[in-house]
Amino acid sequence: xxxxxxxxxxxxxxxxxxxxxxxxxxxxxxxxxxxxxxxxxxxxxxxxxxxxxxxxxxxxxxxxxxxxxxxxxxxxxxxxxxxxxxxxxxxxxxxxxxxxxxxxxxxxxxxxxxxxxxxxxxxxxxxxxxxxxxxxxxxxxxxxxxxxxxxxxxxxxxxxxxxxxxxxxxxxxxxxxxxxxxxxxxxxxxxxxxxxxxxxxxxxxxxxxxxxxxxxxxxxxxxxxxxxxxxxxxxxxxxxxxxxxxxxxxxxxxxxxxxxxxxxxxxxxxxxxxxxxxxxxxxxxxxxxxxxxxxxxxxxxxxxxxxxxxxxxxxxxxxxxxxxxxxxxxxxxxxxxxxxxxxxxxxxxxxxxxxxxxxxxxxxxxxx
Amino acid sequence: xxxxxxxxxxxxxxxxxxxxxxxxxxxxxxxxxxxxxxxxxxxxxxxxxxxxxxxxxxxxxxxxxxxxxxxxxxxxxxxxxxxxxxxxxxxxxxxxxxxxxxxxxxxxxxxxxxxxxxxxxxxxxxxxxxxxxxxxxxxxxxxxxxxxxxxxxxxxxxxxxxxxxxxxxxxxxxxxxxxxxxxxxxxxxxxxxxxxxxxxxxxxxxxxxxxxxxxxxxxxxxxxxxxxxxxxxxxxxxxxxxxxxxxxxxxxxxxxxxxxxxxxxxxxxxxxxxxxxxxxxxxxxxxxxxxxxxxxxxxxxxxxxxxxxxxxxxxxxxxxxxxxxxxxxxxxxxxxxxxxxxxxxxxxxxxxxxxxxxxxxxxxxxxxxxxxxxxxxxxxxxxxxxxxxxxxxxxxxxxxxxxxxxxx
Numbered sequence: 001x002x003x004x005x006x007x008x009x010x011x012x013x014x015x016x017x018x019x020x021x022x023x024x025x026x027x028x029x030x031x032x033x034x035x036x037x038x039x040x041x042x043x044x045x046x047x048x049x050x051x052x053x054x055x056x057x058x059x060x061x062x063x064x065x066x067x068x069x070x071x072x073x074x075x076x077x078x079x080x081x082x083x084x085x086x087x088x089x090x091x092x093x094x095x096x097x098x099x100x101x102x103x104x105x106x107x108x109x110x111x112x113x114x115x116x117x118x119x120x121x122x123x124x125x126x127x128x129x130x131x132x133x134x135x136x137x138x139x140x141x142x143x144x145x146x147x148x149x150x151x152x153x154x155x156x157x158x159x160x161x162x163x164x165x166x167x168x169x170x171x172x173x174x175x176x177x178x179x180x181x182x183x184x185x186x187x188x189x190x191x192x193x194x195x196x197x198x199x200x201x202x203x204x205x206x207x208x209x210x211x212x213x214x215x216x217x218x219x220x221x222x223x224x225x226x227x228x229x230x231x232x233x234x235x236x237x238x239x240x241x242x243x244x245x246x247x248x249x250x251x252x253x254x255x256x257x258x259x260x261x262x263x264x265x266x267x268x269x270x271x272x273x274x275x276x277x278x279x280x281x282x283x284x285x286x287x288x289x290x291x292x293x294x295x296x297x298x299x300x301x302x303x304x305x306x307x308x309x310x311x312x313x314x315x316x317x318x319x320x321x322x323x324x325x326x327x328x329x330x331x332x333x334x335x336x337x338x339x340x341x342x343x344x345x346x347x348x349x350x351x352x353x354x355x356x357x358x359x360x361x362x363x364x365x366x367x368x
Numbered sequence: 369x370x371x372x373x374x375x376x377x378x379x380x381x382x383x384x385x386x387x388x389x390x391x392x393x394x395x396x397x398x399x400x401x402x403x404x405x406x407x408x409x410x411x412x413x414x415x416x417x418x419x420x421x422x423x424x425x426x427x428x429x430x431x432x433x434x435x436x437x438x439x440x441x442x443x444x445x446x447x448x449x450x451x452x453x454x455x456x457x458x459x460x461x462x463x464x465x466x467x468x469x470x471x472x473x474x475x476x477x478x479x480x481x482x483x484x485x486x487x488x489x490x491x492x493x494x495x496x497x498x499x500x501x502x503x504x505x506x507x508x509x510x511x512x513x514x515x516x517x518x519x520x521x522x523x524x525x526x527x528x529x530x531x532x533x534x535x536x537x538x539x540x541x542x543x544x545x546x547x548x549x550x551x552x553x554x555x556x557x558x559x560x561x562x563x564x565x566x567x568x569x570x571x572x573x574x575x576x577x578x579x580x581x582x583x584x585x586x587x588x589x590x591x592x593x594x595x596x597x598x599x600x601x602x603x604x605x606x607x608x609x610x611x612x613x614x615x616x617x618x619x620x621x622x623x624x625x626x627x628x629x630x631x632x633x634x635x636x637x638x639x640x641x642x643x644x645x646x647x648x649x650x651x652x653x654x655x656x657x658x659x660x661x662x663x664x665x666x667x668x669x670x671x672x673x674x675x676x677x678x679x680x681x682x683x684x685x686x687x688x689x690x691x692x693x694x695x696x697x698x699x700x701x702x703x704x705x706x707x708x709x710x711x712x713x714x715x716x717x718x719x720x721x722x723x724x725x726x727x728x729x730x731x732x733x734x735x736x737x738x739x740x741x742x743x744x745x746x747x748x749x750x751x752x753x754x755x756x757x758x759x760x761x762x763x764x765x766x767x768x769x770x771x772x773x774x775x776x
Contacts, residue, residue: 356658
């Protein structure tokens with residue numbers, strides 16, 4: 001039984017944590033929340049590219065370091081913990097794996113090295129009408145041209161290339177690479193709940209779409225499952241940071257002559273945060289394991305990880321505001337950053353209701 | 369990450385399995401695990417004694433016990449492997465748990481040489497069942513509030529008082545009893561631990577009927593019990609230290625015990641397929657599917673939490689912070705799941721007739737779960753422990769900390 005991180009993986013965490021703690025500060029997240037003209041933290045993105053962190057899940061022959069899902073999970077948790085404002089999730093959990101698994105050699109060499117070097121920003125456009133692919137797709141590709149609307153698309157305004165879910169002439173779902181700087185693409189900025197992570201509506205009106213062969217409905221589902229596991233690690237990192245911020249405040253803030261952390265009404269909420277986070281972590285481990293060894297239980301593991309991480313993240317964020325009392329509802333204070341990022345991570349792959357159904361369907365007993 | 373045994377663990381597991389195959393029968397794995405150490409009738413007590421003796425003769429009774437005390441000198445991970453394997457077989461309840469897992473390790477640390485020589489070999493061999501006489505009507509979560517009084521007269525102590533929630537007292541031969549020996553000092557500093565003879569007429573055990581209908585616990589009345597000073601464990605007034613050793617072993621036992629007790633979500637799905645709700649199978653109802661999905665995610669989380677604990681043990685480390693959440697979350701989950709199962713049964717839920725074993729089973733689970741949330745440290749105590757020991761919150765104000773016990 002070895003259900004934890006190895007020493008090498010712990011070492012990766014320490015190195016990543018040092019870099020992120022230095023550059024991805026909460027003050028930086030506040031700056032971007034107030035005035036996000038850059039779109040994302042470009043300084044941090046360059047540092048990550050220089051350190052080789054953007055190629056962690058990309059094979060060596062395509063300019064990456066070819067590490068596995070567990071290493072990526074370690075990095076994801078640190079990104080969540082530090083509230084880093086970067087277009088990491090869609091690129092690393094969805095686009096890169098999709099191209100690695102389904103791309104032609106030409107597609108791989110055109111895109112993967114550019115992702116690893118930080119030269120190209122990529123995103124995944126999987127959402128429509130509140131649902132997530134492959135279940136909700138109305139965009140269509142015919143004769144290599146794409147028509148349709150995708151929304152919300154994280155970093156849709158920042159990205160150079162999008163991985164878009166669309167139906168082909170026979171109505172089968174597939175994945176297409178679309179150059180967002182090319183013709184037939186209109187981008188409308190949306191007012192994201194987390195302005196540090198902007199969202200856009202992408203309108204496709206007949207521009208070229210380059211198919212990833214074999215990326216069918218089942219493949220899309222599996223990609224989304226894998227991404228859910230990695231996003232769960234971001235959520236756990238984020239919820240853990242909210243808990244740490246709340247704990248620090250509860251030890252400092254005094255009322256009725258003692259730190260508020262001495263009152264059980266506060267203590268027990270912090271303990272509940274802890275329990276929810278650790279429960280989600282156990283499921284996320286299950287997911288990382290299933291993802292790393294391509295186990296048949298990935299769908300179940302991903303849904304369990306997603307559901308418990310959504311719960312942990314929302315509870316930790318909301319209670320962090322309450323534990324801070326009056327200061328917690330002010331813009332300049334930190335707690336709302338955790339809530340906002342929590343909603344961003346929820347929007348990336350859809351809410352609990354979707355994942356509850358996916359979980360039931362993933363169970364052998366659940367198919368009716 | 370790897371779910372598989374290390375080569376050493378695998379070798380140990382196959383030895384365990386071979387022995388169990390020859391000595392016990394596999395049970396039906398699809399049924400709810402009975403995670404109990406309670407014997408519910410005299411026949412079970414007899415069977416438990418026989419099983420313990422057989423394990424002892426084959427060397428499996430004290431896996432983590434040092435060799436000098438007749439144990440195997442094995443690791444906690446080997447104990448986990450044993451528990452997993454034994455759990456697959458139809459075996460009697462582990463009535464000797466308190467003796468083997470709590471009293472034995474306590475005596476190894478605090479007992480005299482004579483106590484160790486006299487008691488430890490018999491503990492493993494199943495020569496008697498032990499109970500833990502700690503809690504009292506006014507000392508539960510606040511255990512150091514015990515009022516049962518022990519007064520010394522030369523080499524003899526006379527003990528009078530009342531204990532409660534004593535598991536298995538009515539069929540135990542021996543007890544480990546925490547008593548107040550000095551009421552003039554603060555409460556933690558005036559208690560002493562004793563070994564007592566549960567068959568002495570000065571002790572009366574009365575089973576308590578619980579809301580599930582089961583009788584697992586007792587109230588125990590002690591009236592003028594004479595105990596030789598040779599049966600004192602640890603120093604006079606040093607009983608709290610001894611109790612902490614026992615409680616630490618209790619927590620360790622719980623954390624390496626069977627990971628996820630109670631009903632499985634698969635049983636809920638099976639039920640939801642068979643019952644009708646609003647004119648169609650309940651499993652087709654969106655709310656039913658959502659509730660079962662949430663239960664499943666939580667149950668899997670607890671299952672994989674136990675794997676994290678095992679990983680720590682397998683690496684030779686103490687269980688980490690993850691060890692503290694299982695008890696807090698499991699009781700609540702069992703209560704919610706069984707309550708939901710009863711709801712699924714619609715109007716027949718509250719009125720199971722005696723032939724309806726499914727309803728009775730869910731009702732029993734529902735009426736047992738509240739006890740899971742109280743025994744071994746109530747939910748509120750678990751939350752305090754997490755907040756204080758892991759998150760570093762200030763400890764609760766203890767107004768009685770420096771006050772002599774008699775002034776409380």
